[in-house]
Amino acid sequence: MLDLLLVHPVSANDWISFDIPSLIQNFWSATFDGLTFGAIYGLIAVGYTLVYGVLNLINFAHSEVFIVGAYAVVLVLSALGFGPSVPNLPLSSIILDLVLALILAMLASAATAFVLERVAYRPLRKRNAPRLVFLITAIGASFAIQYTIFLVRGANAEPAVTMFQAQPVFDVFGTIINSQQIIIVIAAVILMILTDQFIRRTRAGRGIRAVAQDPDTATLMGVNKERIIIITFVVGGILAGAAALFYVMLVPSGVQYNGGFVLGVKAFAAAVLGGIGNVRGALLGGLLLGIIGNYGQILLGDSQWTDVVAFVILVLVLLVKPTGILGTSLGRSRA
Amino acid sequence: MSMSEGPKVLPGAETEKEAIDVEARPKRSGGFFQPLTDRWNGLPRQVQWLWLVVVVVIAYLLPILDIPIVTTQPGNDWALACFSMASYALIAVGLNVVVGFAGLLDLGYVAFFAVGSYTAALLTSPDSPFVHIPYLWTIPVAMAVTMFFGVVLGVPTLRLRGDYLAIVTLGFGEIVRILATIIPALKGQVGFQNIGRPPGTAADGEPIFANSNGTPWYWLTLTIIIIVLLLVGNLERSRVGRAWIAIREDEDAAEIMGVPTFKYKVWAFAIGASIGGLSGALFAGQVGFVNNQKFDVQTSILFLAAVVLGGAGNKVGALLGGVIVAYIPLRFTAIANYKYLIFGIALVLIMIFRSKGLLPARQRLLAYGRTAYRRVTSKQGHAAPPAATDAGKGAAS
Numbered sequence: 001m002l003d004l005l006l007v008h009p010v011s012a013n014d015w016i017s018f019d020i021p022s023l024i025q026n027f028w029s030a031t032f033d034g035l036t037f038g039a040i041y042g043l044i045a046v047g048y049t050l051v052y053g054v055l056n057l058i059n060f061a062h063s064e065v066f067i068v069g070a071y072a073v074v075l076v077l078s079a080l081g082f083g084p085s086v087p088n089l090p091l092s093s094i095i096l097d098l099v100l101a102l103i104l105a106m107l108a109s110a111a112t113a114f115v116l117e118r119v120a121y122r123p124l125r126k127r128n129a130p131r132l133v134f135l136i137t138a139i140g141a142s143f144a145i146q147y148t149i150f151l152v153r154g155a156n157a158e159p160a161v162t163m164f165q166a167q168p169v170f171d172v173f174g175t176i177i178n179s180q181q182i183i184i185v186i187a188a189v190i191l192m193i194l195t196d197q198f199i200r201r202t203r204a205g206r207g208i209r210a211v212a213q214d215p216d217t218a219t220l221m222g223v224n225k226e227r228i229i230i231i232t233f234v235v236g237g238i239l240a241g242a243a244a245l246f247y248v249m250l251v252p253s254g255v256q257y258n259g260g261f262v263l264g265v266k267a268f269a270a271a272v273l274g275g276i277g278n279v280r281g282a283l284l285g286g287l288l289l290g291i292i293g294n295y296g297q298i299l300l301g302d303s304q305w306t307d308v309v310a311f312v313i314l315v316l317v318l319l320v321k322p323t324g325i326l327g328t329s330l331g332r333s334r335a
Numbered sequence: 336m337s338m339s340e341g342p343k344v345l346p347g348a349e350t351e352k353e354a355i356d357v358e359a360r361p362k363r364s365g366g367f368f369q370p371l372t373d374r375w376n377g378l379p380r381q382v383q384w385l386w387l388v389v390v391v392v393i394a395y396l397l398p399i400l401d402i403p404i405v406t407t408q409p410g411n412d413w414a415l416a417c418f419s420m421a422s423y424a425l426i427a428v429g430l431n432v433v434v435g436f437a438g439l440l441d442l443g444y445v446a447f448f449a450v451g452s453y454t455a456a457l458l459t460s461p462d463s464p465f466v467h468i469p470y471l472w473t474i475p476v477a478m479a480v481t482m483f484f485g486v487v488l489g490v491p492t493l494r495l496r497g498d499y500l501a502i503v504t505l506g507f508g509e510i511v512r513i514l515a516t517i518i519p520a521l522k523g524q525v526g527f528q529n530i531g532r533p534p535g536t537a538a539d540g541e542p543i544f545a546n547s548n549g550t551p552w553y554w555l556t557l558t559i560i561i562i563v564l565l566l567v568g569n570l571e572r573s574r575v576g577r578a579w580i581a582i583r584e585d586e587d588a589a590e591i592m593g594v595p596t597f598k599y600k601v602w603a604f605a606i607g608a609s610i611g612g613l614s615g616a617l618f619a620g621q622v623g624f625v626n627n628q629k630f631d632v633q634t635s636i637l638f639l640a641a642v643v644l645g646g647a648g649n650k651v652g653a654l655l656g657g658v659i660v661a662y663i664p665l666r667f668t669a670i671a672n673y674k675y676l677i678f679g680i681a682l683v684l685i686m687i688f689r690s691k692g693l694l695p696a697r698q699r700l701l702a703y704g705r706t707a708y709r710r711v712t713s714k715q716g717h718a719a720p721p722a723a724t725d726a727g728k729g730a731a732s
Contacts, residue, residue: 056498057498058498058501058502119683120683120687123687124686124687127687127690129686129690131498132438132440133686133690134686135440135498135501136440136639136643136682136686137682137683137686137687139442139636139639139679139682140640140678140679140680140681140682140683140686141679141683142679143633143636143675143676143678143679143682144676144679144680144682144683145679146675146679147673147675147676147679148676150675150676151672151673151676258633261632262509265502265505265506265509268502269502269506272499272502302517304513304516304517305513305517307509307510307513308509308510308513308514310506311503311506311507311509311510312510314502314503314506315491315492315503315506318492318495318499318503319491319492319494319495322495322499
């Protein structure tokens with residue numbers, strides 16, 4: 001994905017210029033696009049936030065958990081006959097196919113997360129390794145998964161799969177909101193509410209909160225820590241699988257072996273922005289980051305500025321308010 | 336490993352001497368080369384120097400010798416491969432200052448390499464509108480510029496702890512790469528051609544430091560590596576180095592003991608950055624061409640793999656790691672496409688089974704302390720239990 005962007009022609013003599021009229025003109029469309037992308041960031045961010053809350057680990061390989069899901073979506077849909085052009089199928093069968101793709105993507109991502117936890121992180125926990133070791137392992141695992149995909153599927157992006165034609169639905173402030181945007185944002189919000197309720201109300205969710213607060217005490221109180229950690233990874237994986245479906249819906253030809261990495265870093269930035277360890281914060285951070293990135297892109301006039309803006313925001317948030325907007329609250333606030 | 340697991344003299348232990356003997360054996364600190372390391376440390380200083388001279392001479396002769404099995408021919412030019420290994424080794428030594436000594440995980444190290452390369456390119460290439468200076472002068476300039484960038488990045492971010500720092504440096508690496516694409520003056524993919532080279536022409540009129548002639552570039556780089564190793568070694572043994580190791584082992588404890596941790600972290604960042612810039616300038620000179628294609632995250636992680644593979648915190652280990660990471664894909668060209676996969680898996684396996692790399696960092700200070708302590712206690716007769724090893728064992732984990 002990034003390599004395609006690199007051949008962008010650069011014409012202006014000033015390398016940075018603020019195009020304010022363009023921002024005003026495109027304000028609402030940028031906002032809605034940003035919300036849509038932000039919802040996807042938010043779904044990925046939950047995976048980072050949960051694992052960070054429970055293990056205090058930036059799970060760098062979570063972006064690969066996501067990209068495995070995206071490959072699952074593309075492969076399943078191409079097998080079902082979807083292609084670059086708009087599919088000529090009745091609505092009911094499209095919905096059925098999409099639900100099938102969603103479930104398989106969730107399974108693929110969750111399975112990747114599970115294997116990752118078992119193979120890479122569990123042996124380290126047994127050895128009581130320092131945090132730097134965990135982090136380097138996460139990076140190594142991320143690389144290993146990325147280049148396994150590279151070997152199997154090659155360096156090129158997968159052929160596009162268009163799921164359905166986006167239909168205009170509303171007209172807000174002269175900007176058209178299409179059906180894709182509505183589906184993605186609403187589905188993301190519903191999934192987030194479900195996750196939030198899962199953590200607040202269920203037995204496993206209570207376990208996650210307990211381990212996040214104090215792993216040793218939780219173990220003494222009869223919480224099976226290993227099981228809780230597995231559940232955490234799997235929940236993150238399921239949401240990443242859902243994010244993968246929406247991502248492919250939005251960017252049909254954006255599935256490439258290394259496409260997850262930068263997206264993952266941005267999702268992590270979203271998690272930090274909202275308050276790491278906080279599920280609601282992940283969604284809020286994702287939406288905000290999506291919007292701000294889009295404003296930045298239009299203001300500065302090149303799509304690559306989105307990444308720069310996202311990273312700068314991450315740094316600013318960490319410097320000014322490291323606990324993020326909603327604070328860290330999966331367990332208790334932590335150092 | 337927790338602090339309580341160190342050996343202690345239990346009431347049941349027969350004599351204290353026995354306890355000391357048990358603890359004197361290096362048990363966990365070993366590497367694959369542990370017997371070798373032990374023998375090396377047992378040699379007198381003069382003999383060590385003699386061997387070092389032999390190693391250095393062999394290193395200088397390496398591109399000429401072209402040893403049959405070791406060589407990368409016919410797939411890759413051996414002298415250029417030597418240069419490649421040397422520049423990776425130099426980068427690994429620089430990154431080792433940041434990751435190995437000070438324990439700061441920097442995932443955007445390639446950014447400094449990029450800044451160094453672009454500095455050399457902007458100041459020597461005919462494609463650039465800037466002032467042109469002789470190539471050799473760009474090396475110190477590139478070091479100064481990257482050091483400045485290191486401080487600029489370090490001052491705001493080094494107040495962050497561990498894993499946040501990792502992600503911010505990763506972001507910085509990406510920003511530098513993207514800016515190289517976006518800023519028109521840096522020419523994106525078109526890049527800069529005909530970057531300068533050190534002066535001198537051979538008898539046939541060709542410049543000595545031609546782009547295709549790896550040997551002189553290798554010698555230049557090797558000389559620089561030796562100088563850098565001497566300087567870094569001195570730093571490591573100085574107050575700065577002790578501060579770095581204290582920060583790596585326990586930042587809070589170091590702060591409480593009066594180490595100005597922030598200042599020394601910025602130092603580590605700046606020195607690491609300047610070595611990265613130095614190797615960037617050398618790389619730009621040898622290739623003669625710089626564009627935005629070589630400075631991605633993958634390369635940063637490859638550098639990190641080199642340091643971790645060799646042994647973070649041990650400069651010789653980092654050197655070895657850099658050589659291995661550069662050499663393997665060049666020698667076994669069939670696996671060159673798999674190098675990121677292999678080094679990714681290697682990172683995981685090393686972290687699980689040998690988290691200190693091939694040549695583990697020596698706990699030199701702790702070892703000194705232990706020897707001194709033992710001398711004192713043995714003079715006093717059989718006095719206190721050897722509690723000092725607790726710290727050593729804890730820190731070694």
